[in-house]
Amino acid sequence: MATAEQQAHTEEHPTPRTYVNVAIILSIITIIEVAIVIVEVPSVILISSLLALSAVKFAFVVGWFMHLKFDARLYQALFLGGLFLAIAVLLALVALFENFTLPAT
Amino acid sequence: MAHDATMGQAEAHYTTTGLDHRKILMWVFLASDCLFFGALISTYMVYRSNVPTGPGPEIFDIPYTSVSAFVLLMSSLTMVLALAALQRGNSRQARLWLLATALQGAVFLGGQFYEFNVFVDQGLTITNSVFGTSFFVLTGFHGTHVAIGVFMLLTLVGASWMGRLKPKHDLTVELVGLYWHFVDIVWIVIFTVVYLIPS
Amino acid sequence: MAMLGGLLERPTGTTGIWSWLTTIDHKRIGTLYLVTAFFFFLVGGIEASLMRLQLAIPDSSIISANVFSQLFTMHALTMIFLAIMPLSVAFFNWIVPLQIGARDVAFPRLNALSYWVFLGGAIILNLGWFTMTAPAAGWFAYANLTNTTFSPTNGMDFYVLGLLVLGTSSLLGAFNFIVTIINLRAPGMSLMRMPIFTWMAFITSFLLALAMPVITIGLVELGFDRFFGTNFFVFERGGDVLLWQHLFWVFGHPEVYILILPAMGIVSEILPTFSRKPLFGFPVVVFSGLTIAFLGWSVWAHHMFAAGLGPVPDAVFATTTMAIAIPTGVKVFNWLATIWGGNIQLKTPMYFALGFIALFTIGGLSGMTHAAAPSDLQQTDTYYIVAHLHYVLFGGSIMAILGGIFYWFPKMTGRMMSDYQGKWSFWLVMIGMNMTFGPMHYLGLVGMPRRNFTYPEAMGWDVWNLVASLSVLFMIAGIGLFVWNALRSARSGEVAGDDPWDARTLEWAMSSPPPHYNFAEIPVVHGRDALWEQKYPDEEHAAPRPVPAGGAEEADEHHDIHMPSPSYFPFIVALGIFLLGITLLLYQAAAVAGYAAGAVGLILLLWGSYGWIFEPTD
Numbered sequence A: 001m002a003t004a005e006q007q008a009h010t011e012e013h014p015t016p017r018t019y020v021n022v023a024i025i026l027s028i029i030t031i032i033e034v035a036i037v038i039v040e041v042p043s044v045i046l047i048s049s050l051l052a053l054s055a056v057k058f059a060f061v062v063g064w065f066m067h068l069k070f071d072a073r074l075y076q077a078l079f080l081g082g083l084f085l086a087i088a089v090l091l092a093l094v095a096l097f098e099n100f101t102l103p104a105t
Numbered sequence B: 001m002a003h004d005a006t007m008g009q010a011e012a013h014y015t016t017t018g019l020d021h022r023k024i025l026m027w028v029f030l031a032s033d034c035l036f037f038g039a040l041i042s043t044y045m046v047y048r049s050n051v052p053t054g055p056g057p058e059i060f061d062i063p064y065t066s067v068s069a070f071v072l073l074m075s076s077l078t079m080v081l082a083l084a085a086l087q088r089g090n091s092r093q094a095r096l097w098l099l100a101t102a103l104q105g106a107v108f109l110g111g112q113f114y115e116f117n118v119f120v121d122q123g124l125t126i127t128n129s130v131f132g133t134s135f136f137v138l139t140g141f142h143g144t145h146v147a148i149g150v151f152m153l154l155t156l157v158g159a160s161w162m163g164r165l166k167p168k169h170d171l172t173v174e175l176v177g178l179y180w181h182f183v184d185i186v187w188i189v190i191f192t193v194v195y196l197i198p199s
Numbered sequence C: 001m002a003m004l005g006g007l008l009e010r011p012t013g014t015t016g017i018w019s020w021l022t023t024i025d026h027k028r029i030g031t032l033y034l035v036t037a038f039f040f041f042l043v044g045g046i047e048a049s050l051m052r053l054q055l056a057i058p059d060s061s062i063i064s065a066n067v068f069s070q071l072f073t074m075h076a077l078t079m080i081f082l083a084i085m086p087l088s089v090a091f092f093n094w095i096v097p098l099q100i101g102a103r104d105v106a107f108p109r110l111n112a113l114s115y116w117v118f119l120g121g122a123i124i125l126n127l128g129w130f131t132m133t134a135p136a137a138g139w140f141a142y143a144n145l146t147n148t149t150f151s152p153t154n155g156m157d158f159y160v161l162g163l164l165v166l167g168t169s170s171l172l173g174a175f176n177f178i179v180t181i182i183n184l185r186a187p188g189m190s191l192m193r194m195p196i197f198t199w200m201a202f203i204t205s206f207l208l209a210l211a212m213p214v215i216t217i218g219l220v221e222l223g224f225d226r227f228f229g230t231n232f233f234v235f236e237r238g239g240d241v242l243l244w245q246h247l248f249w250v251f252g253h254p255e256v257y258i259l260i261l262p263a264m265g266i267v268s269e270i271l272p273t274f275s276r277k278p279l280f281g282f283p284v285v286v287f288s289g290l291t292i293a294f295l296g297w298s299v300w301a302h303h304m305f306a307a308g309l310g311p312v313p314d315a316v317f318a319t320t321t322m323a324i325a326i327p328t329g330v331k332v333f334n335w336l337a338t339i340w341g342g343n344i345q346l347k348t349p350m351y352f353a354l355g356f357i358a359l360f361t362i363g364g365l366s367g368m369t370h371a372a373a374p375s376d377l378q379q380t381d382t383y384y385i386v387a388h389l390h391y392v393l394f395g396g397s398i399m400a401i402l403g404g405i406f407y408w409f410p411k412m413t414g415r416m417m418s419d420y421q422g423k424w425s426f427w428l429v430m431i432g433m434n435m436t437f438g439p440m441h442y443l444g445l446v447g448m449p450r451r452n453f454t455y456p457e458a459m460g461w462d463v464w465n466l467v468a469s470l471s472v473l474f475m476i477a478g479i480g481l482f483v484w485n486a487l488r489s490a491r492s493g494e495v496a497g498d499d500p501w502d503a504r505t506l507e508w509a510m511s512s513p514p515p516h517y518n519f520a521e522i523p524v525v526h527g528r529d530a531l532w533e534q535k536y537p538d539e540e541h542a543a544p545r546p547v548p549a550g551g552a553e554e555a556d557e558h559h560d561i562h563m564p565s566p567s568y569f570p571f572i573v574a575l576g577i578f579l580l581g582i583t584l585l586l587y588q589a590a591a592v593a594g595y596a597a598g599a600v601g602l603i604l605l606l607w608g609s610y611g612w613i614f615e616p617t618d
Helices: A005-010 A017-037 A044-067 A071-101 B021-047 B061-086 B090-119 B131-160 B169-194 C001-004 C016-022 C027-056 C065-099 C108-130 C155-183 C196-228 C242-273 C282-298 C300-307 C311-339 C348-367 C373-379 C385-414 C418-447 C464-491 C530-535 C554-559 C569-589 C593-615
Strands: none
Touching: A005 C027, A017 A044, A017 B061, A017 B169, A071 B021, A071 C196, A071 C282, A071 C373, B021 B131, B021 B169, B021 C155, B021 C242, B061 B090, B061 B169, B090 B131, B090 C065, B090 C373, B131 C196, B131 C554, C001 C282, C001 C348, C016 C108, C027 C065, C027 C108, C027 C464, C065 C155, C065 C242, C065 C385, C108 C155, C108 C530, C108 C569, C155 C196, C155 C418, C155 C569, C196 C242, C196 C282, C196 C385, C242 C282, C242 C311, C242 C348, C242 C385, C282 C373, C300 C311, C300 C373, C311 C373, C348 C385, C348 C418, C373 C418, C385 C418, C385 C464, C418 C464, C464 C530, C569 C593
16 A cells, blocks of 8 residues: 555654654744843844744754655645745735835825 | 555555545645735734834733743644654553643633733724734634644544544544644744744 | 434435435536536626626616626626636546546545535625625725725625635635545556646646635635724725735736636647647646746736836736746647647537637737736726636636537537537637627727726717627527537437547546446556557557446446445535525624524534544445
């Protein structure tokens, strides 16, 4: 039956130990995020580092907890396609409203 | 293999990729759900600095929300541990982790309910400004996702108690898990974009 | 939980109304879609005919301005969401599993759910006709025309709730077909060996899965504004009416390709069959389909040039829009090259396919003229746009769908439609369509605005309006003849046999109509045009070799093929969704009715879902 599925399950499947390690990393990142917000660093650095940190968290949960890093490539293609499209539409919409709104409305 | 005549959905049978139908379905759904949240977050981003009346983003209590975000983050750990336990054949432990995940989801929802009440008391409602409107609908839409997730988790716990969740059903738990982790990563984004980044 | 499911044994009947309510056979669901959607196609046609009746002469007052607004809104919604989309889905259902060598779709019960939810949404959308308060703000429903001040009736509520329910149906169907096409292809059928119609169904399903969420969020926001007093599109409280336009068209432009790609797929099946040549440049046709779908996400604001986005966005969106003409043009040349040097059989489906190429090309070219932002400012909101969109949607989608019905009718019913009558209906529709929509190019360019219920005599528009209105009669006659032809042929048409057109793809390998399990033995595919390769293994002009496949005459030998039994639960869940869909409406009318519908709907939804999950799989 499902040969690729079995394959995906056998190749270096993370262990509970790995999951706990990932959770520790996620906790540390969350603490850093809250810390830099409270400490008040310059807003350019703040925004870019917050976005980067949350992207790292996002990647850890998707890659390890959702097994996407270890699973069939098809799932990656399906999910990342939707994700990148959503990000592109979001950025385009925000850009259209931030930069090109008519004056005095 | 190709002659396997059974078409029952939950049974193993010939598939082109060797992957299970339901798992592909779940990933396609999650890709689609990205666009749901993408459109809602876009709305919030467009409106966040537009606060003609009532309180604005300064109303957020970052330490409080950090705690509830942390609870949801850790529920992802217990979720994946539940799946690992079931795959090891330990149904009882899986049930406990599933219950723990559902409880953390419930704690998050309770926290959101309390937070909403505080905001309303401070004068931020869903109707008095477009900031309030887009904030409450975005976080409420996410909260609805969490509630559905808790419901599914409790169903799994119930099925496990009745002895109907066996190690061979690990795919079902994995699918609920995928949904649950997705709800978690959406909150990672919302927590950053809505709460942490000042307007 | 076992009790929940156990209350209803899986039904087993194969005839009578219950068998249709509980069927999960993709062919029967395809038939349900086809009949329902064709009914709504006729309803949309009646709405259009009434509008043309009103516009036949200047200063006419047969239909009031209010009713006219309802008519043009519902005409668009009906044709898009209740006719062309579900007609395409009818073909997905009927043909895709057969073309890829599958016994059914990946999730048969989900497939049934899609249909019943669709029917519920269609009913909600049309509820307004009972009180003459149908939606009247245009299918695009621009804010703030849609708020409770400017749309005080329930019309826009029907719009919001109906489209939300219809969107649910579309999403479920799209998910199902994506999984089916990825995962149920016969052994050997790689992606590049997949029939072109299945390819277009695949691409369309992705567009649906990714575009419907955006309009769903727009509708949720509009619904919150209308039902709960929120401010998404309330200018005074910081809302921005342009946001609705963006959300609508981010969905709306991929939607255009959702309407046309299946039609392109149908035409790409018909042309090779009746030219007796393989599709020219198959990989290029596939990749241009993918390119169209991908670029379709980057052009939405060309619907909003008149909104004043500024020179930079206008230039960007004009450029991306023109870029889409390239893959589209590539497809047109591929079709022409397919016919080139072919042994052309001028049967009715071929007529419709050739008509499609001509009319779609005209529509595409007029589309290019409003891809340029400055020229669009002259054309927008005039009849020129109406002419353009009807050349691509009627001349394009509908012509292809009529051709597709004619082409696959023998497979669906086992009988041929009359070719003689088919050609008559083609010419009637072709003449009527060009005489109705052709003059609108001119009317638009001389300034006649869309969506106005009448026009003064002094404008000099009366002659061409009269021509357009009278020509509708040709289309009515053509479509009427088509319907009569289909109904009569289904009963007493010439018996078709397995492969009446000597076609190329796997659906023609089995008996007509196919047995419920489709293939007695799942075929192994060795190349593109899988059936053709088996029929003519050595030489093109040799006599076809008989191809053994799952035929009805062999059915007795195949009692071991086990198909899942029908199920009550898709219908129950859909009924729950329908009741939840009208809950807010009923609540506004009488709170107690709202609570009742909400409670019953929720119970049905939960009961149906649990029953579904714990239902034994056979």
